[in-house]
Amino acid sequence: MDALLEGYRRFRATTWPAERARYEALARWGQSPETMVIACSDSRVDPQTVFNAVPGEIFVLRNIAALVPPYEPDAHYHGASAAIEFGVRVLKVRKLVVLGHGQCGGVRAMALGAPPEARDFVAQWVDLARPARGAAASADKDARLAAVEAEVVRLSLANLITFPWVKEAVEAGRLKLYGFRFDIHTGVLLEVQPGGERPVE
Numbered sequence: 001m002d003a004l005l006e007g008y009r010r011f012r013a014t015t016w017p018a019e020r021a022r023y024e025a026l027a028r029w030g031q032s033p034e035t036m037v038i039a040c041s042d043s044r045v046d047p048q049t050v051f052n053a054v055p056g057e058i059f060v061l062r063n064i065a066a067l068v069p070p071y072e073p074d075a076h077y078h079g080a081s082a083a084i085e086f087g088v089r090v091l092k093v094r095k096l097v098v099l100g101h102g103q104c105g106g107v108r109a110m111a112l113g114a115p116p117e118a119r120d121f122v123a124q125w126v127d128l129a130r131p132a133r134g135a136a137a138s139a140d141k142d143a144r145l146a147a148v149e150a151e152v153v154r155l156s157l158a159n160l161i162t163f164p165w166v167k168e169a170v171e172a173g174r175l176k177l178y179g180f181r182f183d184i185h186t187g188v189l190l191e192v193q194p195g196g197e198r199p200v201e
Ligand SMILES: [Zn+2]
Pocket: 040, 041, 042, 064, 065, 066, 101, 103, 104, 105, 106, 107
């Protein structure tokens, strides 16, 4: 706990005075982020850091492997879908970004099996990404996982379109969808496209 509280004290001593006006305005007027980012919970891939964003700039959902489930309006507890609904229907974000990453433990769990001690929820959750497994054409294991990671981003983008109000907003031009994958080794952000990936200049 000490390291966290030391971090908080540094925040109060340096970040807060510099950012105080911004926080006060956000408190007064509320948040109106233009972008929502769906990212992995992985501690190395913080979207606020990767996009060098400021408080109030991005509305963030993080979960294992940055997965978007399909639209299933039933009585179960849908945390991911609730965040997407809030971002799209209430905050009316203009851009919706799925941010996958290299060395993703969630994608690895889907492709190679979940850790035995994480079978209550993780195994079933990462199974959502199963349709992406077919992308693993390469012989090299790392390249195979990278291809699956990119395909998982495409799958999450496709699942977003199953939400009727996402589809409607995209078709009306009010919302744009983007997919990226962050390479932890090199710090390079790759744009995930239908047939491949392209480093962001
Ligand atoms: Zn991950």
